[in-house]
Structures are given as C-alpha cells and as structure tokens.
Amino acid sequence: MVPFPSSTDLQAVLFDVDGTLCDSDPLHYLTFRDMLQEVGFQDGVPITEEFFSNNISGKHNDDIGATLFPDWDGNKCKKFFDDKEALFRSKAPQHLKPINGLHKLCKWIESRGLRRAAVTNAPRENAELMISLVGLTDFFELVVIGSECEQAKPFPDPYLKALEHFKIPAHRAFAVEDSTSGLKAAVGAGLAVLGITTRNPGQALLEAGATFLIKDFEDPDLWNALES
Numbered sequence: 001m002v003p004f005p006s007s008t009d010l011q012a013v014l015f016d017v018d019g020t021l022c023d024s025d026p027l028h029y030l031t032f033r034d035m036l037q038e039v040g041f042q043d044g045v046p047i048t049e050e051f052f053s054n055n056i057s058g059k060h061n062d063d064i065g066a067t068l069f070p071d072w073d074g075n076k077c078k079k080f081f082d083d084k085e086a087l088f089r090s091k092a093p094q095h096l097k098p099i100n101g102l103h104k105l106c107k108w109i110e111s112r113g114l115r116r117a118a119v120t121n122a123p124r125e126n127a128e129l130m131i132s133l134v135g136l137t138d139f140f141e142l143v144v145i146g147s148e149c150e151q152a153k154p155f156p157d158p159y160l161k162a163l164e165h166f167k168i169p170a171h172r173a174f175a176v177e178d179s180t181s182g183l184k185a186a187v188g189a190g191l192a193v194l195g196i197t198t199r200n201p202g203q204a205l206l207e208a209g210a211t212f213l214i215k216d217f218e219d220p221d222l223w224n225a226l227e228s
Contacts, residue, residue, distance in 0.1 A: 016175070016179070021118070023099060023199070026095075029047075053199065058121065059121065064081075098135070116142075156185050156186070156187075175191045
C-alpha cells in the first residue's frame with residue numbers, strides 16, 4: 001500500500017471516470033445485458049450484476065471482447081462494442097449524475113492550484129461526454145485514454161503518461177479509482193489510491209492496493225486525509 005501524500009507534498013490528483021466521477025456502472029450493466037442477450041450470449045440468459053462486476057467493470061473493451069467472444073473476429077467484435085458505446089451515450093444524459101461531493105473536491109483542488117487529469121479506459125467520446133455531463137470539461141487539464149497508450153489499465157501506462165505530462169513524481173499525487181483494474185494500474189504507477197466504493201466491494205479494492213476507502217467525496221476520511 002502506497003502512503004497518502006501530505007497536503008504540503010500534494011501536486012496532482014488523477015481521476016478515473018466511470019464509477020468515479022459518476023455512477024455509470026448501472027447503465028453500462030443494462031446496456032451490456034441487453035446487447036449480449038440480442039447476440040445470444042449464454043444462450044440468451046441475461047448476465048447478472050455479479051458477472052458484470054467480475055468480467056466487465058473497469059476493463060478495456062479489447063480485454064472484455066477476448067473474455068466474452070474468444071471465437072469472434074476483430075471486425076465483429078469492434079461492431080459490437082461500437083454499437084454498445086453508442087447506445088450507452090444515447091442513454092447517458094438521462095441517467096448520469098455526479099458522485100456526491102465531487103464538485104466540493106474539485107473546488108478544493110482548484111483552490112490549491114493542483115494539476116488534474118482524467119485517466120480512463122473509456123473510449124474518448126464516452127469519457128468526454130461523461131466529463132461534460134458532470135460539468136467538469138473546463139476542470140481537467142488532460143484526459144488520458146487507455147486505448148491511446150501502449151497498454152490500457154490494468155497496466156500502469158495511462159497513469160504514467162499523466163504523471164509524465166505533468167512532470168510530477170508519483171509520491172506527490174494520488175488517484176481515485178472504483179475498480180480493481182484501475183487500482184492495479186494506479187498502484188503499478190506508484191500512486192496512492194483512494195478506493196471509492198460506488199459499486200465494487202471494498203475488500204476487493206483494498207486487496208488491489210487501495211490506500212483507504214471512501215463512500216463518496218463527502219466522506220470525512222477523505223477530508224481528514226486532505227487536511228492533515
């Protein structure tokens with residue numbers, strides 16, 4: 001477990017997007033469930049939320065495709081995910097809201113002149129839409145997309161790219177993540193990580209290396225750490 005930086009050392013905060021800025025997993029789950037039924041996955045038996053959490057949540061689409069459709073060719077896989085992401089985007093404005101306390105934390109970050117980036121496995125079009133829907137388009141200086149790096153999360157490349165961009169060492173930053181895949185990426189980059197328990201079990205986040213857990217951005221444990 002990487003120790004949390006002191007307020008005097010802190011220079012940057014790096015956010016995941018899905019499940020961290022907004023509670024998007026329920027919409028991803030419903031979208032995957034319906035589309036997988038349409039293509040006859042599991043003989044048409046709907047996937048469960050547990051299946052989604054274990055096999056899909058936080059993972060890059062290429063890795064999801066290799067797990068779900070090992071016999072599909074690349075073009076068929078790409079069309080499925082393109083259609084899935086388009087359906088997700090069409091429903092997002094009616095479903096997605098900021099995580100409680102998000103804007104309070106962002107104001108605190110801005111008031112201290114900290115650098116800030118979004119680091120995500122979501123496709124760029126999805127990430128920019130979600131960031132816009134929670135009102136943070138002008139907040140982020142940088143949006144790092146997993147598929148635009150050499151390797152996506154759970155590899156550390158996306159977080160390393162953000163740190164390199166800011167020219168800030170890992171011990172002077174922290175990440176906020178809600179998935180084990182994202183946590184492994186951040187820890188692999190040498191970052192302290194707040195595990196936000198939006199949907200995934202806290203114990204799994206701790207086992208993946210979370211420095212500590214928070215329920216949302218109003219959590220007293222977060223503010224105690226920031227103000228220490």
